[in-house]
Amino acid sequence: MKAFTKLDARMAPLTMANIDTDQIIPKQFLKTVEREGLGKGLFYDFRFDEQGVEKTDFVLNRPEYSGVGVLVAGDNFGCGSSREHAPWALLDFGISCVISTSFADIFYNNCFQNGLLPVVLKPEEVQALMEEAKGGNHVVTVDLEAQTVVSPSGAAFSFQIDPQRKAKMLQGLDAIGETLTAAVDIDVYESKRALSEPWLERA
Amino acid sequence: MPPMSGKTLYDKIWDAHVVAQQDGEAILYIDLHLIHEVTTPQAFAGLRAAGRSVRRPDRTLAVADHNVPTEGQALGVGAVADEEARLQLQTLERNVKDNGIEFFPMGDIRNGIVHVVGPEQGRTQPGMTIVCGDSHTSTHGAFGALAQGIGTSEVEHVLATQTLRQKKSKNLRVTVNGTPGPGVGAKDFALAIVGAIGTAGGTGSVIEYAGEAIRGLSMEGRMTLCNLAIEAGARAGLVAPDQTTYDYMMGRPASPKGAAWEMALAHWKTFFSDDDAVFDREVVLDAADIAPTVTWGTSPEDVVAVTGNVPSPESFATPDKKISAERALDYMGLTAGQPITEARVDVVFIGSCTNSRIEDLRSAAAVAQHAFLNGRLVAPHVRAMVVPGSGLVKEQAEEEGLDAIFKAAGFDWREPGCSMCLGMNPDRLAPGERCASTSNRNFEGRQGRGGRTHLMSPAMAAAAAIAGHIVDVREMMA
Ligand code: SF4
Numbered sequence: 001m002k003a004f005t006k007l008d009a010r011m012a013p014l015t016m017a018n019i020d021t022d023q024i025i026p027k028q029f030l031k032t033v034e035r036e037g038l039g040k041g042l043f044y045d046f047r048f049d050e051q052g053v054e055k056t057d058f059v060l061n062r063p064e065y066s067g068v069g070v071l072v073a074g075d076n077f078g079c080g081s082s083r084e085h086a087p088w089a090l091l092d093f094g095i096s097c098v099i100s101t102s103f104a105d106i107f108y109n110n111c112f113q114n115g116l117l118p119v120v121l122k123p124e125e126v127q128a129l130m131e132e133a134k135g136g137n138h139v140v141t142v143d144l145e146a147q148t149v150v151s152p153s154g155a156a157f158s159f160q161i162d163p164q165r166k167a168k169m170l171q172g173l174d175a176i177g178e179t180l181t182a183a184v185d186i187d188v189y190e191s192k193r194a195l196s197e198p199w200l201e202r203a
Numbered sequence: 204m205p206p207m208s209g210k211t212l213y214d215k216i217w218d219a220h221v222v223a224q225q226d227g228e229a230i231l232y233i234d235l236h237l238i239h240e241v242t243t244p245q246a247f248a249g250l251r252a253a254g255r256s257v258r259r260p261d262r263t264l265a266v267a268d269h270n271v272p273t274e275g276q277a278l279g280v281g282a283v284a285d286e287e288a289r290l291q292l293q294t295l296e297r298n299v300k301d302n303g304i305e306f307f308p309m310g311d312i313r314n315g316i317v318h319v320v321g322p323e324q325g326r327t328q329p330g331m332t333i334v335c336g337d338s339h340t341s342t343h344g345a346f347g348a349l350a351q352g353i354g355t356s357e358v359e360h361v362l363a364t365q366t367l368r369q370k371k372s373k374n375l376r377v378t379v380n381g382t383p384g385p386g387v388g389a390k391d392f393a394l395a396i397v398g399a400i401g402t403a404g405g406t407g408s409v410i411e412y413a414g415e416a417i418r419g420l421s422m423e424g425r426m427t428l429c430n431l432a433i434e435a436g437a438r439a440g441l442v443a444p445d446q447t448t449y450d451y452m453m454g455r456p457a458s459p460k461g462a463a464w465e466m467a468l469a470h471w472k473t474f475f476s477d478d479d480a481v482f483d484r485e486v487v488l489d490a491a492d493i494a495p496t497v498t499w500g501t502s503p504e505d506v507v508a509v510t511g512n513v514p515s516p517e518s519f520a521t522p523d524k525k526i527s528a529e530r531a532l533d534y535m536g537l538t539a540g541q542p543i544t545e546a547r548v549d550v551v552f553i554g555s556c557t558n559s560r561i562e563d564l565r566s567a568a569a570v571a572q573h574a575f576l577n578g579r580l581v582a583p584h585v586r587a588m589v590v591p592g593s594g595l596v597k598e599q600a601e602e603e604g605l606d607a608i609f610k611a612a613g614f615d616w617r618e619p620g621c622s623m624c625l626g627m628n629p630d631r632l633a634p635g636e637r638c639a640s641t642s643n644r645n646f647e648g649r650q651g652r653g654g655r656t657h658l659m660s661p662a663m664a665a666a667a668a669i670a671g672h673i674v675d676v677r678e679m680m681a
Contacts, residue, residue: 001253031287033244033294035252084245084356113356164226175356176255179230179364185223186258186366189232199459199467200234200328202261 003172009069013133020080039092078107209477242336246359273617315593318342318556325455329444329471345425347444378414389424390660393431398506405437416490434503500531515539551587551668555624558641559592570665571612581613582671639667
């Protein structure tokens, strides 16, 4: 998992509330056996019409938002089925931070397992960011260490985050990474077992 | 300090595998990781994305079982018609090759359902911790191994670290005393136990099965029993190893040999619950009270003796249960109060990791043979299939002539795989079809959308195939 420390990136506004995981990544993209490449299915039905032609008016298709790294979204982002493909698709598209007033639980948890930072701000703060995101300059700074979001015009908003989750995110530590901090213990354990139960060691 | 009490079998296995504690969770070492095509592709992709590798390929074993077709396996993976299944099978092949993991591909005689293959190969051993991305991993508990089903992100965790992060469960002991009557076996015990404690009865617990009737079961019977521990809501099921276990293990391909066997045996014999061990909860049943058992509804706890009637929703204690019983009756197309033997079946499925081993096939074949000798075949309106659990089971059954009996009596004899247990391959129920099945889940749509599943033993399923409806196998064999 990639560490998240501080990000300066373009932000795109997605005003709708209750964006569910099926909208983030529709069912037909779940058949893949990979995690990579899901970005092409991200918000597919928003980005493309039934013929597969790009809808040029959708925010993520507009040239001024190319290379976007932060999404500012409406209430209850990530509701619906628990598919882990949703954070994978966002990350694959290049989005590593989503700002909203609230997130669905499972999606919120899945984000931390994958290095995507979900930031909860107050409704008026999200509203202010939405407005600025619509303007010409929309580079935002998200600083996890300081727990702040600084808008293009310099308005600073602070956010809350669980300290353990924050620490793991700063180090890029997922559950595997965390367990691997005990790698020495695993090594020691394995060598003991190799002696006590040698028949389990397959050459 | 409270007085020291003894340890349960689960406590002993747990303690022997804790590597460290972190954030209130144990890092539990995993001795054997079984993998298959459906729950692993994204786990391997995750490893690659993070630049990690498989820590112990030698403690990992791969099979192709969940979505393989049960005919034409010799044609190879390239000939699998379902595109998604083919892609998953090909991805598994690539992943095991890239990571040096032992693999029994589709068509290999050693391949089969993951929970049949592990024990058959001697990879499953007492006192081990075993995981697999399939909920019925509890099967391996028959050997006194702590065996648990895990999800894809945990599969990735085990691949990378050979450990699982977990909190300890509670100890629940289910004791079955006495001796069962004729025609009653492990599947009936298993269903009766789920019926008695409910699908949430084992939640948060590991069940140890004990008592005279359990000791009397063969290894295959114990596997059937532990297979359904998960349907009682438990994390895992366990039976302490004994001479029956050691006799089964002797001479298997991966079983220790010579001096190593003696050393292993001494180690295995330490895995039992101490006399003064304390269980969080105890349930006691008498084998003599258990009849051949079938399910009537859409949850494995919806059980009834074959001599009984479909229950009335009114007989349930809570409003929730009444409503779900009504819904189940409607889905199953049954009427409250009707004898369960009136349920006419369209399909019979003998297979799955619950009941596809040689003893299961022998008991079903005995019923088929008895019927055949009395001039009876599979009822004309019934489609009956037998799917052996592995290539080796299939070979042995054929050596014993069981396939000939099945075919003569009108059963379809298939190639190994999970098949109609989950309906991911082409073996599926059509909407409204009723199936007598030896598998483990009767959920709505499990065997195909709109399909109606009645769980029962292999002998009972074979009897239903002949009669064309659910029937008491004891009557048929009389
Ligand atoms: S037979 Fe059914 S329960 Fe058993 S491993 Fe296959 S799908 Fe899972």
